[in-house]
Amino acid sequence: MEELILLDALGASGPYHSRSRQTITELTGTPVAELSLVPRLFVQRTMAALREARALPPGDRSAALARAGRLFATGTVNGIPAEEYQHIVSRVSGMPITVVRSATAGIGRRAGEAYRTTRHARPQGAVDDWRDPLTCDGHAVWTRRGDVFAVHAAGNHPGVHTLWLEALALGYRVAVRPSRREPFTPHRLITALRESGFGEDQVVLLPTDYAVADDIIRDADLAMVYGGEEVVNKYGNDVRVLPQGPGRSKILLTGGDWESHLGTIVDSVSAFGGTACVNTTAVFVEGDPAPVADAVAERLAAIPSLPPEDDGAVLPVQPVADARAIEKYLLDHVDGATPVLGGDGVVDELGDGSGVLRPAVFRVDRPDAPQTGIELSFPCVWFAPWSRADGIEPLRNTLVLTAITKDDGLVDRLVEDPSIRNVYLGDTPTYLMPPGVPHDAYLGEFLMRTKGVIRT
Amino acid sequence: MATEQILDCPLDQVPEGPEFLEAAMRWHFSPETGSPYWLERAKTLGFDPREDVRTFDDLRRFPNVANELRDVRVEDLIPRGYGPDADVVGVFESGGTTGPPKRVVVLRDWLERLMHRTEQDLQARGYPESGHWLSLGPTGPHVFGELVRWQAARRGGIRFTVDMDPRWVKRCIAEGRADEAERYAEHLIDQSAYILETQDVRVLVTTPPLLTRLARRNALVDLVNAKIAAISWGGAHMDPDTRYLLRTEVFPGVKLYGTYGSTMILGGLAERVTSPDEDIVVFDTFSPYITFSVVDQETGGVVRYGDRGQVVMHHVSKSFLLPNNLERDLATRVAPPPGQMGDSVADVGPLPTFDNEPVIEGVY
Structure with a gap:
């Protein structure tokens, strides 16, 4: 039998190989990987570290995202070449290999575009920096609503991991709880981001069991949660949470x-x-x-x-x-x-x-x-x-x-x-998601707000 | 030896298992000395414990009567052999997870025996010789806080206490009021902060969830590291990763020891002393009084060493008898130290509960 792939948690001070692990099997039931599950204590300490961490300057974030996208889509990450990663995802999730390949390329492309994409959401009346000369007469500055963004990701399609890259582009520190169905994509993507310039305390992977999942949201400023009707019902009234519910x-x-x-x-x-x-x-x-x-x-x-x-x-x-x-x-x-x-x-x-x-x-x-x-x-x-x-x-x-x-x-x-x-x-398929067209509104509308600045 | 000599053997001696069990059966099932509850219950056992229970394995012949302790008058639990002036230290109740609480009676002689053993355990683990204790956990009808009070008193310290009502927490969660349970838990931590800030507390006794919650506050972590020499945790499971992080990152200079206990065995057992690199928590028993068997969930047979099974607890002492009580815990069966009847247990955790039906609808 081939050796199992070890998917460690990616904490604020590096990978963590936990004692509690879940076996990830492919479609025939054959084990392919072991996913480290972290306890509540690990989650809360990691979330606190994210809050303490500084964000990279915007230009560095943009460049690091682009590098990470290339590495993710075409390179070898964690010893796994892109083709092998795609094969594993296909065999574990059952998704057709061509879909996984195009999703891989899509994530790479979206990472490179993530910073630019966020510009679409910025109100015309706002500038990015208080130093902008426009603020001398009073102006809106586009600012984050918080510092730490949490994602309860889904495993249905690797592409769900393109959206939160915008939060990273906007300077959020990001914690991703992977789907236990398909943790390979976020593990690879976050590893690539760390190898491309993001700090370990800026983007983390926190695989947890169900009981601890809510702690990640509690300790974040804002969160995005994928799920069905039950997720919408649970978080629909929480202004800090953006549910990604049924598509229909x-x-x-x-x-x-x-x-x-x-x-x-x-x-x-x-x-x-x-x-x-x-x-x-x-x-x-x-x-x-x-x-x-x-x-x-x-x-x-x-x-x-x-x-x-x-x-x-x-x-x-x-x-x-x-x-x-x-x-x-x-x-x-x-x-x-x-x-x-x-x-x-x-x-x-x-x-x-x-x-x-x-x-x-x-x-x-x-x-x-x-x-x-x-x-x-x-x-x-x-x-x-x-x-x-x-x-x-x-x-x-x-x-x-x-x-x-x-x-x-x-x-x-x-x-x-x-x-x-x-x-x-017209004759437009529902699955089209070109950059610039919001998916479910721009994520930036949820992540950012304007703040008045007047300089006298 | 006479029955009472064996049952009342000096605190620093350990009676022989089979001889002790026979004496205990004579005591609990003789009309002159047994409790009204057990004498009545014996009529429907289908065997005579005085004749048929001679070995540790024979304890498994008893039915699990723990549920009957929800309704029994506490007077009926006291062996008649103590006479009309039995020295009752207290009546304690189970948490109440599965229905109305179960009740047990603690008599003075058992308390003395348990505290003697506990004192040895604290000594062996290097707990501070003096200083105060903080119990952040259940008091009220539960034995948790009372054990801490007795331990502190033994060592000349004061027990400070912050009371947690576990029944209220369980009710909040059962009713889907997680936010209320959250508020309550934060309220407990707030109160413990006042004590940690102002008093010379050296030992902290609490539950793993509360310890994890306390660790959310940097100021309290600093206070614990500055003031506390030893932390005892109990009342719930601690997963090995949490234990590792507590020992290496959060409270690196503080002793951390688990206690595995239950109201139904009238006490708790200290974690076995192992080398710091050992990544395993083992609990030896207080044989012949408190003993365990680790059994297969399906067949009820004892599992092999190293395998996991459900924990069966036995309490056999002069003051109380509750054999063959199947607990809602899973553990790895571990070989006992020399002279101990039954099993030691490791990696104790709750029985897995079934998750919600898999969600099928939707694409996520």
């Missing part, structure tokens, strides 16, 4: 021409193996959704079942027991919807203890059917009929809404609705 991304298709948008719908459902919050989980069709659902199902059905490390893999893979649990959840919640694809089950076992989660397509008979809110971590989409009379209510509570419509009045209402966070128009 949707497509609205009006007008008779759906054939030319078929590719966009299929890609929106299945990109990233369907594991991202920007994947489409519901499609609302003006008119009869059945032919659209049939055509989408036909395309999705043609995707082959492959192990995730195969260059041709598109679908996510899970250990069979986990895959079956997701399948059971889906089938338990069909609740009268019409199956178009996957109604008899979605798991295709690969014979090595892992199973592909194959796409599922269902039709519901009304736009407010509760199933349209079900978001699962594989390509699973619900088609519903929609008419102008239904209004925007079924389209609300959405991270990305692609609206294929010529009705500008409708678009006005979608753009104005606060529960729809991004509106993409």
